[in-house]
Amino acid sequence: MKLTSPDIHKDISCAISTEIINAIIRDIGDSLFAILVDESCDMSSKEQMAIVLRYVDKGRVIERFVGIVHVTDTKSSSLKLAVDDFFSRHGLSISRLRGQGYDGASNMRALVVVAKKHSEIAGLFTMVSNVVNVVGASAKRRDMLREKHADAIFEALNNNELLSGQGLNQEIISHITFLKSNSYYSTLLNFKHIEILGITNDLSQALQKKDQDIVNAMDLVKICKGRLQSMRDNGWDSLLDQVSFFCGKYHIEIPKMDDIFSSGGRPKRKAQPITNLHHYRVDLFVDVIDIQLRELNDRFNEKNTELLLCMACLSPSNSFSAFDKAKLMRLAQFYPRDFSKHDLKLLEDQLENYIWDVSSNNEFTELKGISDLAQKMVETNKDKIYPLVYLLLTLALILSVATASVERVFSAMNIVKNRLRNRMGDLWMNDSLVAYIEKDIFNSIDDEVVMQRFQNMKTRRGQL
Template sequence: MYASVIEVIEIVKEEGVHDQQSVEAGVLIDIMESFDFIFMMYLMIAILGITNELSQSLQRKDQDIENAMKLVQISKQRLQLLRENGWNGLLDEVSHFCVVFEVVIPNMDETYKTRRRSVRGGEDKTNLHHYRVDLFYTVVDMQLQELNNRFSESSAELLLCMSCLNPSDSFRAYDERKLICLAELYPSDFFIIDVIALKNQLATYIIDMRTSEEFSSLRSIADLAKQIVKFKKNDVYPLVYKLITLALTLPVATATVERAFSAMKIIKHRLRSRMGDDWLNDCLVPYIEKDVFDLIPNEDVIQYYQKIQNRLIKL
């Protein structure tokens, strides 16, 4: 693919509609045929490959929190291994690619020469220091720091405790000890006597759930909450239900929330800066839940608005 891309850009350079296009294509070719570009390309491939499964897991609507947290730990371990033992392998792959496509490989012991204008008084450094320390170590450390910031030990523990409420596979993830820990994280909602009572309530609750047909095919905590209210189990297990509501209201940043913010940027842009909250909400719901609204016939929508008030013209 690399050779094909270069070939296409060379065609643009030679047959560009105007001079500016040809110049930009020439600059792009110079960049892509440099050791710097190929090194960063392989480094990016390595890091994205390590975090691919985690990224896919976090973007699923029906998130498996337990597996996602496991993937977080695995990604951290693999990034650390890449930092400690991956330099030589990465450099060998980059060098082999450069040999195949006749890209100049710099001598790692020579002084690094930047493409940009040198900064006065800047300290000389070797190519090895630049590529290994300034790029390789820095980028890997940034990824590790980002994972540590987003998934700290306390956050991971909280999410794992929440996952024990998941009703899928006949409440396979249920863990009484972790649910007690989850309750203890909220002392204002669960007093000491509540925590003691919760332990016995959980023992009865899990037997009830696993032996009730109504709760055998649930897939998410939200589905569980609906069924509990439907069959009035919230009155039978008030402390467990409080745990479930806490789990549902925790501000966990999911892909759905991120998509909502992305949609908001599309709906409310510079030309619609005065859009009110109600109108914005009315526009966002159909946009975000387009899969649901696609199932509604247009005729039903027309009839609904037609019945709201009398109109001079029939819709």
């Protein structure tokens, strides 16, 4: 048997995908789990919804990609139907579901999307995208940009603005050529948005990790809010000085802040005239920062923040210095299905014994996060001694702050279904993605099992 038919290839992929998902479902068993969902367009401009399951096995956080589904729209009702259908097909019980993550709005891509809610910031990104497309489409233009970049670095080195040496002159100077050919307005947008992304970068990186450190993540949320508020209140003058210095250096015209602002287009009827200072400071600078602050406040509202701060009390860092029994009891009350009134009374006693035990045990002194703590409890069998405390740990680990894992699925989707394979069907793409992403499970499955699954799919003339 040559097995060269495209239909045979698809059947083999389907058999492999089915066995991988069955292995994941068996691994979850009766454990509690969370679902992570996000949507993105594939190469054919079809809306695809990726599903990732997050659960804990022997103290370790595991995230498994289980499928990608084509949806006609991104309404909540459509996504709910797709998720319900997936649960029913694979025998997953919604009663074991303890967390849901959508949209991936905690990572850097989403922070840029949030900023684009401001029309003028969106225009900036469109302008930058056009420049990249124009330059990237021509080898001659790329060479011209490289020459100008080299001239800019050489000039900066001569003026002692950059240090020489290996790796010391890799500064972001390539945007100078772009800015020199544009206005004070574009320069202000660039400086301001780069500074905002710099403030939120550490938080974005922390939330993209699979094993998120909740304590540090909440600290970073607080830091970002504080720095953004400080920039809003006190950062205008320093930004204005930076932009003015840059524009003066590269001969970009600087408008007078007391003059009446002109957008350059057709004036609106009955529009109240405003000064350049009002436009740049209030309509642009303050407004964009307010958008970012609102997004952070919406994502980390009072209830969510309380939940995460309660989870932070499980941290073993600094000899369990964050331990707070009252907050951990409050955390248990967020999960009435898992902690009855009787369980809450037992938990209170278990927490007292638990903290005395682990804080005096040398095996628990070097732990860094709650994932390390959960694994150490399993290794020392303390998950059986303090089952309710371990359940709290499990619930804390299941809860995901970001959906970065789902974003990685879309990166893989663009590899599997690329420009040359843009007519790939949804089912074949799903099967290929499951095998591509979950390689470790694929490698652990016996070939005989896949062959048997393939053989039983339909009547065939030959036997494998």
